[in-house]
Ligand code: ADP
């Protein structure tokens with residue numbers, strides 16, 4: 283018989299209980315991953331202690347020192363000693379794990395942190411005259427001593443992970459660790475808008491979120507996520523199956539390259555949960571390209587008995603009893619909000635235009651450009667020989683203004699998108715309203731209109747199929763074939779008629795009429811591959827939407843088509859009644875608006 287022991291290993295012949303110090307260090311490995319985990323646990327304790335002001339001091343990206351000072355209700359001498367013991371908590375009904383109203387309840391954080399740092403906690407119990415402090419040097423408890431602290435609790439954590447080098451090695455750069463620290467404080471400060479948060483990094487104040495008494499949540503969102511988000515968001519508020527949701531959701535044209543700016547809360551706890559982020563993605567699937575992410579801050583409240591927060595050591599994930607209801611709540615609330623604000627596109631864009639105007643409106647550069655075009659006109663012959671004009675100027679030749687001005691139809695002035703007056707560069711409709719000026723990207727706008735039409739037709743069951751006279755046999759691998767076969771009825775709704783031929787091929791007898799001539803082989807291949815990747819019924823809808831979007835892109839007026847004034851006004855009127863027409867299906871705006879006041883700003887009249 284072989285042995286699993288290596289040379290020199292000795293297997294003890296008794297089973298021993300691990301000492302507390304080791305147990306705490308092992309637990310710390312789960313709860314305390316990095317400096318930001320310490321910050322999270324400490325501010326959660328301060329929040330649980332009903333603090334009104336929380337100050338956080340960080341140095342050396344949290345490796346050197348993390349200090350959290352609060353003005354909460356504190357603990358007395360006896361409680362302080364117990365607080366550093368494992369699984370000691372003042373927050374739990376010991377017989378009932380389902381009733382959880384505090385952020386902490388496992389009694390793990392303090393002993394874990396104390397076991398892997400040079401740790402000091404000072405606290406004074408509300409109403410008491412004497413405060414106390416207790417230190418721990420990498421798990422070795424010190425003695426309780428009187429402290430001069432006047433209010434609340436202060437915890438300082440120094441040299442974190444210094445004696446657990448494996449952890450230290452695992453940390454990211456100072457910059458990344460600091461960014462994570464800032465993020466965690468921001469996340470907590472949004473949902474705890476009644477508490478003032480001050481963060482100092484290496485002695486410098488990083489932010490100071492004040493305590494606003496009125497409208498505190500919205501003001502805090504403004505302070506934390508920023509003015510741009512606030513001005514480009516829509517409020518949601520809804521109730522479904524006993525679960526409530528509220529918050530601010532950014533319009534699709536205000537999007538980001540990552541999901542980092544989604545602030546999601548369940549029962550006051552910041553979480554990152556796949557069910558929720560997946561539902562958000564679903565709600566936006568119509569408005570955003572796959573690699574773009576909305577910005578939002580949403581608050582879900584649910585009976586704690588219908589929720590398990592105890593599935594993850596740092597409680598960052600939760601489990602819902604009724605996932606279907608949560609998904610429907612999120613998707614429904616967001617879509618409803620957008621449907622009622624159909625035309626709203628990000629006003630960021632008018633800001634961008636203003637900046638563009640400001641940067642370019644120097645007289646010198648204007649005259650330079652003018653000269654350049656003069657040269658082009660005067661020297662058409664020599665341009666091609668490239669003797670005196672640079673490449674950029676040559677390539678811009680084809681973009682020389684192709685504008686056409688039209689008579690203003692006053693009847694349309696009061697419409698949201700106004701009255702078309704010109705088409706420039708064969709793609710941009712310029713339109714005048716009572717209050718300003720609008721520029722429409724005709725291709726993007728048309729794409730959205732067609733897309734919504736196709737969708738409307740699908741859900742109204744009226745998408746026409748174009749029968750193929752000579753049915754095509756398409757060969758695909760068996761996984762793709764079997765996946766397609768599961769969705770034959772759904773595809774029929776799209777106007778795509780397929781029949782199974784054998785294990786290796788299908789026969790296509792009709793394609794969506796809207797598509798006109800299509801490459802059937804390519805369509806089926808893309809479609810079935812998508813279906814394999816999105817193998818559940820929930821995302822079939824988003825898949826259909828994706829297919830519609832691809833079709834819309836092919837079917838819409840390409841940039842570069844000249845439109846007459848009637849066609850332009852017709853497009854504007856159609857945009858006004860089309861849902862979500864403020865952005866194309868990739869999340870780009872379809873139009874921008876400049877108020878008269880913006881225009882006045884450009885000319886320095888304001
Ligand atoms: P938990 O938060 O899960 O109860 P912790 O280890 O984080 O466990 O804290 C242990 C106990 O110490 C808490 O239950 C609480 O009684 C006390 N405590 C910790 N930090 C504070 C604080 N800032 N203010 C008041 N009490 C605190």
Ligand code: MG
Pocket residue numbers: 323326327385386387391392
């Ligand atoms: Mg805690």
